[in-house]
Each structure stands twice: as C-alpha cells, then as structure tokens.
Amino acid sequence: MTDYESLSRLPIFDNTLLDWSIALGVAAVALFVLLFVRRTVRTYHSKMQATTEKELLEIPIQVLSRTTLLLLVVVALFIGSQWLVKGPAVQRVLQSAVTIALFWQAGIWMVAAVAIWLDRKRQRSLATDRAAVGSLGIIGFVLNVVIWAMVLLLTLDNLGIDITALIAGLGIGGIAVALAVQNVLGDLFASLSITLDRPFVVGDFLIVGDFMGSVEYIGIKSTRLRSLSGEQIVIANSDLLSSRVRNYGRMNERRVVFGTSITYETDPAHIERIPSLIREIVESQPDTRFDRSHFAKHAAASLDFETVYYVLSADFNKYMDIQQQINLRLHRELLAMGVEFAYPTQKLYLVDQTPAPAGAVKQRRDSPLDATSSKADE
Structure with missing residues (x-):
C-alpha cells in the first residue's frame, strides 16, 4: 500500500461535504471573533497610550495587542476541526500545531513584555540612575536569547525530537564555535x-x-x-x-594650577603683596576653594608665582569663566600697582674694543638690547 493510499484512508476523509462546510463555517466565525477581540484590545491600548497616566493594565494590554494573525488562524482551524471525525494521528498533529503556535506566540509576548519593561526602566533611569541605561541593552539581549532558546527547545520537544541529546551536541559544538568567535x-x-x-x-x-x-x-x-x-x-x-x-x-571638583610672571625690576614690597592679592581675588569668585599662592622661583627672565585653587564643579565652561574673571581682575590690579608682566627678554653686555692708552682701564658698558639693535651694533 502506497503512502497516498494510506493517507486517503484516514478517518478525517470519511466526513461528508456538509461536515466540511460546518467545520469551515465554525472556523470562519471563530476567526472573526478572535480578530474582533484583538481589534478591541488594540483600540483600548491606543486610548490608554493617549493619556499620560500609567495604568495597571497598560502593560498586559500592550502585550496582548502583539498577538499575531498566524496564531488566530491556527486556533480558528483547530476549533473548526472539532466538528469533524478525526483519528488519533490527525488529532495529535492538530494539537501539536496549536501547541507550537502557542509556544511561538508566548515567545513574542515575552519579548514584547521585556521590551516594554526595559523602555520604562530606561526612561526612569535617565533622570535618576544613568548607570543603568548602558546595561539595559545588554540585559535585553540576554533575555531575548534565553526566551527564544526556550521556545525553540519546547518546539523541538513537542515535535518528538530528543532535546537531551541535542543539548549535549550543542555543548560540544559550542566549544568549537567559541574558539571561532572568541573575539566576539x-x-x-x-x-x-x-x-x-x-x-x-x-x-x-x-x-x-x-x-x-x-x-x-x-x-x-x-x-x-x-x-x-x-x-x-x-x-x-x-x-x-x-x-x-x-x-x-x-569628577566632583577641578584642581586648577596657574602661574603669574612679573619682571625683576618689581619692588620687593609689591612682591610680598602679590600672593595675598591673588588669594583675595580667587576667594571673591563663587564656587571656588583657595589652596595656596607662592612666590615660586627666580626664572631666567621673570619672577614666577604659582597659585592653586579648586573649582567646586566638573563643568569645564564654568571653570573657564572663573579663570577668565581671575585673570582680568589680576591684570587690572597689577597694572594699578605699577607691576609689569614679564615676557621673554635678553640682556647683552657690550665691551668697547677700541685700543686704550697705556695704563688706562677699559670700561664696560651694558644695556638691555633686543635682537634687532644688537645686530645693528655689530
């Protein structure tokens, strides 16, 4: 007996045309009712989304609105098949089809629930806990992998496949895959x-x-x-x-170090006054904490002061605004005191090479010259 002949002898083909018409009619009515229910759920969800308030049933309704047309068709056909005479084999096939469809629909529902939860968690975390925002995408990826892995295993188990051996094989193959994608x-x-x-x-x-x-x-x-x-x-x-x-x-606060250079001709009394002047200027600025200001060293062409203070904010623009106000006021105060800011200079000593009379002592004259005047003298 061929497979076609054995298939044609199944009890389901013993139903009359009237039985098939009733079954299809029942399936069509069931599909219409299911579609109407899904449309009602989606309409109610749209109304809930239009309001700013978060209602208790909003998440379940939003998840149910993700019901697929394939599940509705399979369920409607299963309901219609109850008006037909079926054998045990056909009944098992129909039950397996409905079960697998429910498994995959459950996976879609769970993925939708995870996405909704992560989206709400992200919106709350943006204002309170920014650290959680970066981890939500990774958590969502892991949960989706777990959900679909469970759906796939349940589907294979329902089809009669031994998933125990499959899992063992995947474990062995996973080692090879891990070596191949170790960078990922x-x-x-x-x-x-x-x-x-x-x-x-x-x-x-x-x-x-x-x-x-x-x-x-x-x-x-x-x-x-x-x-x-x-x-x-x-x-x-x-x-x-x-x-x-x-x-x-x-960063909670910013440490600032800046220097001030003045000329060697500055009066010592003014030199002693400058650290306290800088302290007064820094402490007059809001959101600052003064640390120290010292006459640091005798440089090659200047007297150098070093000042340290803290800006009580991590905002770079705010730090620059404060430093600008300090620089402007310090510039005005030093000019009012008659103190000049130092800039790179060079002092040259010129020796008179004219032969002097016997017994006379050569005199050396020195004067600060810039690069242009020294070349002219040469």
Missing part, C-alpha cells in the same frame, strides 16, 4: 563586565588613549563616544577595558 565573545563578556562594574555610564566624558568624547551608547560588542568635534568614535569593549580610561564624568 571577548567583547560580549567585556560588555557584561562594564554592566556589572560600571567604570563609566552613558553621558560620562572619557579620554581613552588619543581619543576623547562623551559616552553615547554601550552595546554588546562596542561602546560609542561622541567627540567634541562631532564625529562618532566606536571602540570595542575588550579594547576599552584593556586601556587606561580617564573618566571626567566622575
């Missing part, structure tokens, strides 16, 4: 390390080697920075963790 896996584990350890978060300003920029996105394989000049910098997570990273996003 290295970046994946590096992203998990970033998620757990949180050396930086979205929004932090980093300097990594010769590159600098604010963290824009932390992904599975790479982290993306937005540089000051506007371009995007993509760095592999494994390279990022193996580098020395300077994180300015964790």
